[in-house]
Amino acid sequence: MTSGHPLPQDREPTLTIAEVAERTGLSHDTLRYYEKAGLIERVGRTTGNQRRYDAADLAWLEFLLRLRETGMSIADMQRFAQLRAEGDVSVADRLAMLREHRAGLADRIRALRRNARALDDKIDHYERLLSEAPGQPGSEDLT
Amino acid sequence: MTSGHPLPQDREPTLTIAEVAERTGLSHDTLRYYEKAGLIERVGRTTGNQRRYDAADLAWLEFLLRLRETGMSIADMQRFAQLRAEGDVSVADRLAMLREHRAGLADRIRALRRNARALDDKIDHYERLLSEAPGQPGSEDLT
């Protein structure tokens, strides 16, 4: 958004860590931590050892973010990243992981919606309390 | 479920910490931690200083669990518990907190559903890979 660079369409490693941080919302430290943890394969470097990310790195990071946002742990992401590094032979395993994660996500969304309805009831309760005796004592409440 | 005690309908403090742990799914340690942290007011004690919870304690704990499951931090729950302890004068503030929490929850559910759709696309992609070239190399994949 702020960077003058267009997104690279090719595999040229042109993005600095600052640019990737800005695009992903991850900090520089987190990007380095993810690399050290094996969530992303070793990123390309300049001759002076500075990181240069390519479009594939960015796409993978965005996928990792999706996994993270849906509650996957670093440990599971490490497992997924390792499978990915093994290449095509691991496609079935990766698919199984994603399906399991997707199922857990569906469960969590359902639970959140149930809890949201219960919160709505509580909110209604408070609204009734307020409209009946706004600011006045006497309408005792347990919760 | 395992306890022979029925749920107390009144305010008699009859539930031991073990019974409350079983009903809420919280550990003994967590129940004591929540009390120390001020999430629940000091629970009644026997003459021998052992905790005995009543029905209101249980209902409040279940409400706290709902807040926790929907992502509220301990710090925010402390704030809410403190408002509750202030009585009716804080109803408006509590309502405001709940509304804000509810709005954040709606945002998070929407984000999860978006991410779930993206995961479905990824799963479809893997399924296609598998059905086209099951277990065979050659169908290279970026993710």
Place this chain on the structure above:
DNA sequence: GCTTGACCTGGAGCGTGCTCCAGGTTCTAC
């Protein structure tokens, strides 16, 4: 009245996921 399991307190420790720091190197603009 004794045993045995449940419970008490204060405080230390832990797993997760970063975040910060020191001390040094590299890059960019002038």
Place this chain on the structure above:
DNA sequence: GTAGAACCTGGAGCACGCTCCAGGTCAAGC
């Protein structure tokens, strides 16, 4: 060529939410 910003590494530190531990006291059944 030089200043200053950006980047590097290894490792320590931190916030959160518990969880465990030691060293006791209490309660229920026999």
